[in-house]
Amino acid sequence: xxxxxxxxxxxxxxxxxxxxxxxxxxxxxxxxxxxxxxxxxxxxxxxxxxxxxxxxxxxxxxxxxxxxxxxxxxxxxxxxxxxxxxxxxxxxxxxxxxxxxxxxxxxxxxxxxxxxxxxxxxxxxxxxxxxxxxxxxxxxxxxxx
Ligand code: FES
Numbered sequence: 001x002x003x004x005x006x007x008x009x010x011x012x013x014x015x016x017x018x019x020x021x022x023x024x025x026x027x028x029x030x031x032x033x034x035x036x037x038x039x040x041x042x043x044x045x046x047x048x049x050x051x052x053x054x055x056x057x058x059x060x061x062x063x064x065x066x067x068x069x070x071x072x073x074x075x076x077x078x079x080x081x082x083x084x085x086x087x088x089x090x091x092x093x094x095x096x097x098x099x100x101x102x103x104x105x106x107x108x109x110x111x112x113x114x115x116x117x118x119x120x121x122x123x124x125x126x127x128x129x130x131x132x133x134x135x136x137x138x139x140x141x142x143x144x145x
Contacts, residue, residue: 019117025084028113032087034094036073038063045138049130051122056082060090060130064138067145069093069101074130081116081123085109089127098145102135104128 021029038061045064050057056078063071072090076083089109093101106124110116116124 019120021080021084021117022114024114025116028084028087029080032083034073034087034090035075037061037075038071038073042071044141044143045134047130047133047137049126049133051126054079056123056126058082058086058126058130060127060134062134062138064098064143068095068097074127078126079120079123081120082126084113085116085124086127088112089131093131098135101131104131
């Protein structure tokens with residue numbers, strides 16, 4: 001695949017390479033879904049994960065009702081790619097059964113966003129890893145699918 005689509009041909013006068021984000025990615029970055037935290041009494045699963053290569057971090061909370069992810073929220077301390085992919089991840093996970101949510105991959109997130117620059121693909125792992133860890137936390141707390 002290479003770096004196709006990674007740089008703007010029209011840099012608008014900026015110097016240096018610019019990453020190209022499509023409209024969907026920009027929308028999820030500028031207006032991220034499910035940002036925030038769940039109230040303590042709502043929380044059924046929680047995780048904090050980090051990417052040691054870039055130092056970005058995210059926290060993610062889930063509330064489970066009837067075996068489904070009833071509510072999901074996140075806080076990202078990361079790059080635009082991390083925020084946009086985490087936002088899309090929460091949109092994909094909300095309302096899914098635990099088993100369905102467990103099967104969401106970083107490829108699903110990137111596909112739902114209509115693609116992301118190759119250099120930013122790893123950012124989508126942060127949200128997926130956080131969701132899997134929050135589900136594991138839910139199980140540790142006694143949750144059963
Ligand atoms: Fe670290 Fe995007 S550069 S998650």
